[in-house]
Amino acid sequence: MSQFFISILIILIGGFLSLVLSQHVKLAKSVAVFSISAGCLWGLIDVVTKLLQSVSGAAAFKFLNVFSLSFQIDGLSAFFLTAIFAICLLATIYSFHYMDHDQSSVKITANYFFYSLLIISMALVVTASNIITFMLSWEIMSLSSFFLVIYNHHSAENRKAGFLYFVFSHVGAMFIFAAFGIIYGYTGSFGFGSMESLPEIAKILVFIFTFIGFGSKAGVFPFHIWLPHAHPAAPSHISAVMSGVMIKTGIYGILRIYMLLDFHTPLFGNIVLVFGAISGVLGVVYALGQHDLKRLLAYHSVENIGIILIGLGIGMIGVSSGNPLMAVLGFSGGILHVLNHSIFKSLLFMGAGMVLHKTGSRSIDALGGLIKSMKITGTTFIIGSLAISGLPPFNGFVGEFLIYIGSFKGVALENWAFAMSIFAIISLAVIGGLALACFTKVVGVVFQGEPRTKAAENVDEKGSTMLTSMIILAGACTIIGIFPSVFIQMSIKAVSSLGLGLSSVPFAPFEQMASNITHSALIFLVVVLFVIAVRSFFYRGKIVTKSGTWGCGFTQPTVKMQYTGSSYASFILDFFKPVAPLEEDHPKITGRFPEKTHYKSHVNDIAELHMGTIIVRPILFLFDKLRWIQHGDIHLYIGYILLAIVLLLFFI
Amino acid sequence: MIESIVFWLLAILTAPFFSAIILKIKAFFGGKKGPPLLINYYTLIKLFKKGSVYSNSTTSVFKLGPIISLCTAITVLMFLPIAGHDPIFSFNGDIIFVLYLMGLGRFFTIAAAMDTASPFEGMGAAREAYFPIICEATTFMILILFFRLTGELQLSAYFSGESTIGLWNSTGAPMLFVVIAFFIILLTENSRVPVDDPATHLELTMIHEVMVLDHSGPDFALIELGSFCKLFFYSTIVSRLILPFDLGVPGLGLFVVGLFIVYIAVGVTESVIARYRMDKVPQFVLTSFALAFFATIITLEFIK
Numbered sequence: 018m019s020q021f022f023i024s025i026l027i028i029l030i031g032g033f034l035s036l037v038l039s040q041h042v043k044l045a046k047s048v049a050v051f052s053i054s055a056g057c058l059w060g061l062i063d064v065v066t067k068l069l070q071s072v073s074g075a076a077a078f079k080f081l082n083v084f085s086l087s088f089q090i091d092g093l094s095a096f097f098l099t100a101i102f103a104i105c106l107l108a109t110i111y112s113f114h115y116m117d118h119d120q121s122s123v124k125i126t127a128n129y130f131f132y133s134l135l136i137i138s139m140a141l142v143v144t145a146s147n148i149i150t151f152m153l154s155w156e157i158m159s160l161s162s163f164f165l166v167i168y169n170h171h172s173a174e175n176r177k178a179g180f181l182y183f184v185f186s187h188v189g190a191m192f193i194f195a196a197f198g199i200i201y202g203y204t205g206s207f208g209f210g211s212m213e214s215l216p217e218i219a220k221i222l223v224f225i226f227t228f229i230g231f232g233s234k235a236g237v238f239p240f241h242i243w244l245p246h247a248h249p250a251a252p253s254h255i256s257a258v259m260s261g262v263m264i265k266t267g268i269y270g271i272l273r274i275y276m277l278l279d280f281h282t283p284l285f286g287n288i289v290l291v292f293g294a295i296s297g298v299l300g301v302v303y304a305l306g307q308h309d310l311k312r313l314l315a316y317h318s319v320e321n322i323g324i325i326l327i328g329l330g331i332g333m334i335g336v337s338s339g340n341p342l343m344a345v346l347g348f349s350g351g352i353l354h355v356l357n358h359s360i361f362k363s364l365l366f367m368g369a370g371m372v373l374h375k376t377g378s379r380s381i382d383a384l385g386g387l388i389k390s391m392k393i394t395g396t397t398f399i400i401g402s403l404a405i406s407g408l409p410p411f412n413g414f415v416g417e418f419l420i421y422i423g424s425f426k427g428v429a430l431e432n433w434a435f436a437m438s439i440f441a442i443i444s445l446a447v448i449g450g451l452a453l454a455c456f457t458k459v460v461g462v463v464f465q466g467e468p469r470t471k472a473a474e475n476v477d478e479k480g481s482t483m484l485t486s487m488i489i490l491a492g493a494c495t496i497i498g499i500f501p502s503v504f505i506q507m508s509i510k511a512v513s514s515l516g517l518g519l520s521s522v523p524f525a526p527f528e529q530m531a532s533n534i535t536h537s538a539l540i541f542l543v544v545v546l547f548v549i550a551v552r553s554f555f556y557r558g559k560i561v562t563k564s565g566t567w568g569c570g571f572t573q574p575t576v577k578m579q580y581t582g583s584s585y586a587s588f589i590l591d592f593f594k595p596v597a598p599l600e601e602d603h604p605k606i607t608g609r610f611p612e613k614t615h616y617k618s619h620v621n622d623i624a625e626l627h628m629g630t631i632i633v634r635p636i637l638f639l640f641d642k643l644r645w646i647q648h649g650d651i652h653l654y655i656g657y658i659l660l661a662i663v664l665l666l667f668f669i
Numbered sequence: 670m671i672e673s674i675v676f677w678l679l680a681i682l683t684a685p686f687f688s689a690i691i692l693k694i695k696a697f698f699g700g701k702k703g704p705p706l707l708i709n710y711y712t713l714i715k716l717f718k719k720g721s722v723y724s725n726s727t728t729s730v731f732k733l734g735p736i737i738s739l740c741t742a743i744t745v746l747m748f749l750p751i752a753g754h755d756p757i758f759s760f761n762g763d764i765i766f767v768l769y770l771m772g773l774g775r776f777f778t779i780a781a782a783m784d785t786a787s788p789f790e791g792m793g794a795a796r797e798a799y800f801p802i803i804c805e806a807t808t809f810m811i812l813i814l815f816f817r818l819t820g821e822l823q824l825s826a827y828f829s830g831e832s833t834i835g836l837w838n839s840t841g842a843p844m845l846f847v848v849i850a851f852f853i854i855l856l857t858e859n860s861r862v863p864v865d866d867p868a869t870h871l872e873l874t875m876i877h878e879v880m881v882l883d884h885s886g887p888d889f890a891l892i893e894l895g896s897f898c899k900l901f902f903y904s905t906i907v908s909r910l911i912l913p914f915d916l917g918v919p920g921l922g923l924f925v926v927g928l929f930i931v932y933i934a935v936g937v938t939e940s941v942i943a944r945y946r947m948d949k950v951p952q953f954v955l956t957s958f959a960l961a962f963f964a965t966i967i968t969l970e971f972i973k
Contacts, residue, residue, distance in 0.1 A: 386786070388728050399730070399780070408773040409766060421765050428816050439813055439965075446809040450802030453772055457798055461783025461791070467726050533760040540747065540758065541770065544740045548891070552736060555887040559720035566724040566785045567882050569872045580783075580791020588799045592951060 018074035021090065021144070024060030024102075025137050028053050032133025039126035049129035050113045053136065057106035060140070064102060068095035068507055073514075075146065085207070086153070089146035092514030093276070096352060096507060097143040097262075097269050100359045104261045105136045107486040111367050112254040114480030115374060128168055128252070134161035135258065142266050148197045148207045155193070155266075159186040159234075162263060165255045166247045178246035185243040189233030193270070196226035213279040220280045227274045228288065235267025237326065238296040239624035241319045245303075248315035249379065253370025256311060257363035260318045265355050268325055272352075275333065276515045283337040283433060290330025290437050294444035297323025299623075301451040302593045305458065305586040306620025310369045310379045313459065314362065317405060320448060321358040325351045327441050328420040334427060336517055338434045342526070345512055346423030349527070353508040354416030357497065361404040361413060364490035368398035371483055372463065375476040381462050381582040384473045388464040391478040395464045397491040402456035404494040407449050410538030412497035415505070418534065421445060454589055462582040469576055499538045502531035583618055596623055676751040680905075681743055684897035685709035687904065687932050694936025695868075709897065716890035724883050726786040734781025735888045739895035741774030745902055750829035752924035753915040759825040767824065768808060771858075774895070775801060782880035789872045793879035796947065800864065800876075803954040804854045810961035811847055814968055828909045835913025846964035848910050852934070853957035855903040857950075859896065862939040864950050874944065904931040 031052025038045035067074070067090060077087035090098070109132075116125055138161060141154035163186070167179035199219055204211040215223065233240035244264070248256045275285065300319030307313035328351025335344030371394045372387060373379055388395030404411035424445070427438030468474045478484065497504050505527050568574045590597055602617040689706045696703025705711075723731065745767045747757040779797055782790040812822070818834060819826050827834050836844050857864045860877035872879045881892050908927030914920055945953055 386726070388730070403773070403776060406772065406776065407769060408776060409769050414766075414769055417769075418762060418765055422762050422822065425813075425816050425822050428813050429820060439810075442809050442813060443806050446805045447802060449769070449772065450805045453776055454798035454802065457776060457779040457783065457794065460780055461794065465728065465730065465780065465784040466786035529760075530762070533762070534766070537748075537758065537760075537763070537766050541740065541744050544744050545736065548736050548740050548743075552887060552891065555717050555890075556721070559886070561720055562722050563725055564722050566726050566787045568787065569789055569882075574787075576786070578788045579786050580788050580795065585791060585795045585798075588795050589802070591948075592799075 018076040018088065018090065020063040021060060021074070021088075021098075021140075022076070024056045024063065025140060027056030027059060028133050028136050029056075031056065032130045035126045035129035035133075039122055042122040042125055045122070045126050046113065046116060046129070049126075049133070050109055053129070053133055054106050054109040057102045057109065057136065061099065061102035061106060064090075064095050064098040065507075068092060068099060068510055069503075071510060084149045085147065086150045087146045088141070088144045088150065090144055092510040092512075093269070093272060093352075094143045096511035097265065097355070098140060099507070100265065100356045101136070101139050101143070101262045104359050104363050105139075105258055107489060108254040108257045108261075108363060108367075110482050111257070111370075111486035112252075113482040115252065115254055115370060115483055117480070118374065124168065128165065128255075131161045131164045132255065132258075135165060135263070139263060139266055143269050146209050148201070148209070151209075152190075152194070152197065155190065158263065158266065159183075159190065162186075162255075162259060165259075166251045168252050168255065169250065172250075175250040178243075178250040182243045182247040185233050185240070189230045189240070192226045192230035192233075196223045196230065196274075199223050199226070209273075209277055212274075212277040215278070217280065217282075220278045221282070221284065224274060224278060224280075224285055225288070228271060228292075231267040231270035231274075232292065233267075234270070235264050235322050236296075236319045237267075237292050237322060238299050238319060239628075241296065241300070241322075242622070242625050242628060244318060245307075245312045245315040245622070248318070248366075249309055249311035253311075253366055253373065256314075256370070257366040260315060260366060261359040261363035264318060264322065265359060268322070268329070268351075268355055271326075272329065272515070275329075276517070279516065281333075281337045281517075283334060286330050286333030286335075286337055287433065287437055288330075289326050289333060290441055293323045293326025293328075293330050294440055295323070296320065297327060297444055297448045298451070299596060301448055301455055302590070302597050303620060303622055305451065305455045306590050306597060306599070306618075308381055308582065308618075310372065310381050310384075310459070310463065311366070312379075313381070313455070314365050314369060317365075317452070317455070318358075318362060320452065321354065321362065321405070324417065324420070324445065324448060325354045325358070327351070327445060328354060328416070328423070331420060331423045331427060331438070331441055332512075334434050334437055335423065338427075338430055340426060340430065343423050343426035344517065345509065346419050346426060348512040348515065349505065349508040350416050350419030350421075350423055352511050353419060353501075353504060354413075356504065356508070357404070357412040357416050357494075360490055360493050360497070361401045361411075364397060364401040364487060364494065365405065367483065367487050367490070368394050368401060371478060371480070371487070374480070374483075375478065376472045378470070378472045381459065383470045384463045385466045385469040385576065385579065386464070387468075387473060387476065390476050391464075393484050393488065394478050397487040398464060399460055400491040400494055402460050404498065406453045406456050408453070409534070410495070410498045410541060412494045412501070412504075414498060415501040415534060417445060417449070419505070419530070422530070451589070454586075458582050458585045462580075462585065466579050467576040469579065469581075499535060499542075500531075501534055502528065505531050583616075590620060597621070598623070598626075670757070673755055673757045676754055677746055677757055680746050680749075680751055680901055681894075681898055684901040685713060685894070687928055688897050688900060690929065690932040691936040691939065694933055695940050698937070698940035709893070713890050713893060716885075716893070717887050719886040721884075721886035721888055724785050724787075727784045727883070730777075731781045731784040731883075732888065734777045734784075735884060735891040735895070737777035738774040739891040739898070741770045742895040742898035742902070745770055746898055748824055749902055749905055750825050750827075750909075751905060752921045753829050753909070753913075755829050756825055759823050761821070761823055763823045763825075764812060765822070768805065771899075772801075772805075778880060778892075781884075785883045787883065789879050790882060792873070793876050796865075796876045797880060800857050800950060800954055803951060803958060804857050807850055807854055807954070807958045807961050810958060810965060811850060814843070814847065814961065814965040817965070817968060828906065828913075830915060834910065836911050837913060840968055843964035843967040844910060846960040846967075848907060850957040850960040850964070851903070851907055851910065852931075853954060853960075855900070855907060855931075856935070856938065857954050857957075858903060859900045861935055863942045863945045863953065866944045869944070874947075904928055904935075907931045 035045040035049035075089040138158035145151035236244040304316035332347030404413040407413040424441040782794040865876040912927040
């Protein structure tokens, strides 16, 4: 454990030094980046060795002589720590050049301070081993990320995004508090260990409350509303960390509670799977309809959280129906997808950050042809797109493959488990197809074709630290995709620490699967090399000329005529109209001398659309009626406090 | 192993021949003589001899498109049992790898089309991205049925050796649904009538053909060869479903007969049906999902 705390300390020192040195921005930034990334690297090395050697550690402190803070690293924690440290390390390196364009020293140094707090609190959340420690870290995490979201607080839109995030993370935290309150009410202890003694109905209640609470952090539909607002508002390295790893702490929470409750009703699996499938499909449908690159990526986080939850749901169904292989496949697929998603999603956010940095635009339909001038960004972005679409030979495929195999094991079962497995498989298939459509849209419209506006012309890509991070992440996508063995092993270690009577998970069938994936990926690559060789043989000594694109006879094409992202997605969105109502503003062209017209479209998120009428308005109505309590008279407020204390004396 | 490789090579080499059957059938229905049966080979040779013209808008992704689409097509053939013989490679779950590898091919075909900045190719790409989503759902529904029947998740378990899956086995009745559903997928994935018309003259009404408008010379030959192989892949599966017999040399003959039936059926379909309006196509493809779903439900009773 001491290694872990040393790394935490180094990160914290980096954050504080950046505040202290805020007069010298350059120095503050360099010190912060160096120290935070050193701390992350230290932690990463320690955690990976711990995970692979199955070493666990624990430590406890007294805080204010009342609360005991205790920490523990087991397989599950170590797996999540791996993702946290790895992504934060690269995001920190990336931020060095990304923060170049900002002149405000206060903003930069405050950013690094809260950023270091965010990393530490995420690390503490996944290592906390009692209720107090957990909630303390959880709150620090929510607050520090809130300050990072409102980094550009001059824009009203960003402040609104920050507010929305604040509300959601705290309503979510209230649910978790309520669940922990139930636990404390029954056990009378803050420890994590005593939860299995709860009565069944309490366990179900605790699970549902924590699922809502953690789900709102993870971005599970319909608690995801904050996510597409907050991610575009934050600077790109923060979006990468928030979308890549911070929302995964919600997944960690669900898994941890499931493990601690030790109650294997099929209900849990069904809930998780259904919410996962809905999040997955709707997340990607809404993503297709977005015009803002970072918003689109944010909706893809909803989708991938959905895939992860499908995996966990399959795992839980496997446990409850006594099918250990299905359970391990589902859980390990879901957990592996946590790592995979953190890698390719942060890669994509970094790519989007580079585009934003150089063109100043996040609007997909305003860009185009960027790969010609931004070769590295374009190539790594395409690799990230292939990975997120779950295509071999990249890492997204590996996790989905395990989940598929696990779901098919469920097809052999009966009744509910059978129906749920079918549901999982079909959802995964549809998600896969939609993700492919969505990312061909992004790659095709943003990086290919011709620049649609002036902003996208004559751009360059500079910033060696930004490029380095993206290349490393793209490399990781490919390596995990081709050689997944070690990574599957890591996820199995995490699964076996869940208990569940699966402690002696045989690794042999998984080793076999990993080597199958490796072999087939390598075969494919050999075929590709062979065909490339054949192609270049046929092109030897041939006349190759350049010319304009074939315009079907039309000789004066302009860049405006290109297919836009909106029109690309319109076919598919039309199919999903009931769940994704499209709002269009398009004055008809009339008369002999028509006025200039325009086209504006917006895909409504039904959760967002109905949240106002179903939840917000009744609550506002209720509290409006209670407004008389808030009269502004301080004497009466003191009276309230006295009254509360006196009342409490009766009860306690 | 040697046998498998020979069959794999034969598949790639004969795929252009089988595609010509469709042209012959269409010509017959049109009262014409039609091109020779080796027409596709002549076309490929002609294309390989030519040079290329590239659009100014394109990048290296455009050149990668044909390569990847051909590679995915010939790689998936390695996993396919041909005429009931074991495939070159096979493992538990290979069918998922195969389906996603085809997705990779589609990704690059679309990316290459978007690379040209042409509005027509963008339109084709949008359609190419849309219809396979439904196809994939159908394919997985069929896989669920196959898994219920065999308990395996690999192509060789379904289509090689003493086959458990086929029209003439105990589960033949629901298999009729599967054959029709799979035939619809075949038509959709390979851009045939009534989903797409490969022989139309108007770019606006095309899907696949419009996406490859800007490819020329050897690049275009690679694309053509890839689409022949892809059609062969789907046809082999349908052929195995309708004639699931494994009798050595006569088995091979039956397999070829099955292939002829499939290609002739494609040709007849193209001759007697017009292409659907684009917004009706999803309904047509969804039919296949409904069929596959019913087949699965019916089979639940058969297994008990």
